[in-house]
Amino acid sequence: MLLLPGDGIGPEVTAQARRVLEAVAQSAELALEIEAGLIGGAAIDAQGAPLDDATVARARQCRGVLLGAVGGPKWDALPVESRPERGLLRIRRELGLYANLRPAVVFPALAEASTLRPEVVRDIDLLVVRELTGGIYFGEPRGRALVSGRREARNTMVYDEVEIARIAHVAFAAARRRGRSVTHVHKANVLEVSQLWVEVVNEVAREYEDVTLQHQLVDSCAMLLLSDPGRFDVIVTGNLFGDILSDEAAMLTGSLGMLPSASLGAGGVGLYEPVHGSAPDIAGQDIANPLAAILSVAMLFEHSFEQADCARRIHDAVTAVLDDGHRTRDLLPVEAASRALGSKAMTDRVLEKLGC
Numbered sequence: 001m002l003l004l005p006g007d008g009i010g011p012e013v014t015a016q017a018r019r020v021l022e023a024v025a026q027s028a029e030l031a032l033e034i035e036a037g038l039i040g041g042a043a044i045d046a047q048g049a050p051l052d053d054a055t056v057a058r059a060r061q062c063r064g065v066l067l068g069a070v071g072g073p074k075w076d077a078l079p080v081e082s083r084p085e086r087g088l089l090r091i092r093r094e095l096g097l098y099a100n101l102r103p104a105v106v107f108p109a110l111a112e113a114s115t116l117r118p119e120v121v122r123d124i125d126l127l128v129v130r131e132l133t134g135g136i137y138f139g140e141p142r143g144r145a146l147v148s149g150r151r152e153a154r155n156t157m158v159y160d161e162v163e164i165a166r167i168a169h170v171a172f173a174a175a176r177r178r179g180r181s182v183t184h185v186h187k188a189n190v191l192e193v194s195q196l197w198v199e200v201v202n203e204v205a206r207e208y209e210d211v212t213l214q215h216q217l218v219d220s221c222a223m224l225l226l227s228d229p230g231r232f233d234v235i236v237t238g239n240l241f242g243d244i245l246s247d248e249a250a251m252l253t254g255s256l257g258m259l260p261s262a263s264l265g266a267g268g269v270g271l272y273e274p275v276h277g278s279a280p281d282i283a284g285q286d287i288a289n290p291l292a293a294i295l296s297v298a299m300l301f302e303h304s305f306e307q308a309d310c311a312r313r314i315h316d317a318v319t320a321v322l323d324d325g326h327r328t329r330d331l332l333p334v335e336a337a338s339r340a341l342g343s344k345a346m347t348d349r350v351l352e353k354l355g356c
């Protein structure tokens with residue numbers, strides 16, 4: 001196991017997640033070795049770059065990497081190629097982690113915490129399958145230039161059929177284990193890239209006749225996530241649309257502080273991280289919601305350690321803590337903030353429910 005806490009609230013939430021990781025591994029009698037490393041702004045400050053080769057090499061040797069978050073105002077003025085976020089993009093790409101699974105589930109006790117009406121959010125149980133190592137994030141050419149005295153910048157959205165087919169297979173296989181429905185989200189009314197996605201996703205769908213497939217334009221998908229989120233089971237989409245829609249899906253469930261993720265690929269190592277960022281506005285105060293990081297540990301047990309029981313136990317413990325009414329600040333209306341638990345106290349409750 002490699003722990004990469006990163007920046008802002010990253011070190012706070014991963015410290016709490018680590019407590020759960022160690023407690024559950026111990027009670028399941030799993031031998032666990034945890035090493036720590038630097039990524040993001042923390043690595044820039046210590047080493048001059050957001051991720052070094054040695055850390056990538058260590059990650060390759062591990063079954064799982066648990067990451068906090070990267071970035072913050074201190075490094076915002078840096079050009080994109082040397083920002084903290086580059087470290088995260090590099091580790092995803094170097095480890096070949098093309099499949100980013102972002103499950104958005106409404107814990108029953110939190111139906112009231114959503115900004116939408118409880119009857120709209122109650123049925124949410126969806127999985128965003130986001131392509132993570134291609135698209136406009138990585139396409140060439142990219143960069144800035146001075147053209148006829150004007151500043152110009154460009155990025156390129158590019159996917160080939162192999163990249164599309166492999167993420168489509170991940171989505172259809174996941175749907176088979178869930179509600180047997182895939183929604184492919186695209187912008188094929190404008191983009192050639194999306195037209196290729198529609199074609200290739202349709203071809204892959206022929207191998208999964210028991211799964212229904214719909215194609216949905218990304219703008220109307222953003223609307224439907226607010227009006228009728230319960231209709232979605234598995235959403236499959238490219239890197240940029242997936243980034244945006246998964247934050248939207250997170251908020252439906254009550255808070256960005258609740259959503260975990262797993263990034264998987266062809267190799268043996270998986271990367272687990274909360275969907276949220278480094279939240280500089282609340283860093284260093286022990287008030288961040290640690291549950292997205294803790295639920296990322298559950299995903300680590302499920303996907304990298306193949307210990308579905310441990311994953312289930314963590315999920316059940318989180319459900320029970322929320323059922324008991326415990327809340328971090330992000331899950332409460334402003335007027336109730338005084339009864340909020342801090343990150344550590346919330347994790348204490350989870351550990352109690354786990355019996356650890």
Ligand code: NAD
Pocket residue numbers: 009013068069070071072073085088256257258273274275276277278279280281282287288289290292330
């Ligand atoms: P953010 O996700 O960090 O924060 C958005 C809002 O949600 C903030 O108000 C924050 O306080 C709140 N929030 C986020 N996580 C929370 C938690 N666990 N508990 C309670 N509240 C929480 O997004 P941002 O402010 O747009 O970005 C800040 C920095 O994080 C940027 O540098 C960005 O690039 C980076 N970022 C990193 C990752 C990552 O490392 N995976 C993801 C997203 C953003």
Ligand code: IPM
Pocket residue numbers: 070071085088089243275
């Ligand atoms: C995420 C983040 C990252 C992304 C950034 C920090 C590079 O927003 O994991 O959702 O855009 O993928």
Ligand code: MN
Pocket residue numbers: 243244247275
């Ligand atoms: Mn994001």
